[in-house]
Amino acid sequence: AQSVTQLGSHVSVSEGALVLLRCNYSSSVPPYLFWYVQYPNQGLQLLLKYTTGATLVKGINGFEAEFKKSETSFHLTKPSAHMSDAAEYFCAVSDQGLSGAGSYQLTFGKGTKLSVIP
Amino acid sequence: DTAVSQTPKYLVTQMGNDKSIKCEQNLGHDTMYWYKQDSKKFLKIMFSYNNKELIINETVPNRFSPKSPDKAHLNLHINSLELGDSAVYFCASSSGMWAYEQYFGPGTRLTVT
Numbered sequence: 353a354q355s356v357t358q359l360g361s362h363v364s365v366s367e368g369a370l371v372l373l374r375c376n377y378s379s380s381v382p383p384y385l386f387w388y389v390q391y392p393n394q395g396l397q398l399l400l401k402y403t404t405g406a407t408l409v410k411g412i413n414g415f416e417a418e419f420k421k422s423e424t425s426f427h428l429t430k431p432s433a434h435m436s437d438a439a440e441y442f443c444a445v446s447d448q449g450l451s452g453a454g455s456y457q458l459t460f461g462k463g464t465k466l467s468v469i470p
Numbered sequence: 471d472t473a474v475s476q477t478p479k480y481l482v483t484q485m486g487n488d489k490s491i492k493c494e495q496n497l498g499h500d501t502m503y504w505y506k507q508d509s510k511k512f513l514k515i516m517f518s519y520n521n522k523e524l525i526i527n528e529t530v531p532n533r534f535s536p537k538s539p540d541k542a543h544l545n546l547h548i549n550s551l552e553l554g555d556s557a558v559y560f561c562a563s564s565s566g567m568w569a570y571e572q573y574f575g576p577g578t579r580l581t582v583t
Contacts, residue, residue, distance in 0.1 A: 386571065440511055457515060462511070
């Protein structure tokens with residue numbers, strides 16, 4: 353079974369500082385990995401994803417994440433935090449659904465709330 | 471031109487009532503999902519439908535019954551509502567087996583009193 357661990361339920365950074373949100377996963381097969389962002393009172397929005405290929409993936413709003421197989425990690429970073437980055441961030445891992453079903457299941461971490469201090 | 475829409479956005483009801491939440495997607499996706507997000511923001515999948523067929527049915531009380539009249543709609547009906555059903559319910563959709571991201575609706579905040 354897949355699982356995701358997000359270290360730190362709450363992270364605070366100063367505006368302009370580096371953002372680092374940690375995500376570790378467990379998977380018996382090569383995973384597909386995602387970061388989603390949830391702004392207050394809104395649904396989740398995909399930030400970036402890793403499926404295959406380049407292990408450093410770039411997403412929207414200046415975020416990027418690096419897949420490190422040896423560390424089973426997929427940490428999210430942004431060089432310079434902006435006030436608008438304050439939100440809840442979810443790391444997720446997927447497995448393939450039933451063979452041929454054309455579906456998959458996302459397993460989410462418990463989320464990390466990012467606060468940006470002016 | 472909202473991609474995934476849900477109605478209603480807020481739902482306040484009393485214990486024991488029956489209520490429905492509707493979801494529609496205009497992305498042409500063939501897979502739709504229902505998630506429950508609890509007060510601690512933890513997201514858990516409840517159901518998944520692919521081409522109107524139930525694919526994932528997690529351990530959910532059978533008071534919850536999803537219905538997919540067509541590929542663009544996945545509704546959630548809840549019977550005999552309980553206090554513990556209070557949560558935010560998200561609908562999501564995705565496209566086929568080679569697209570891995572899910573698109574989420576804005577959520578329905580259900581409060582049972």
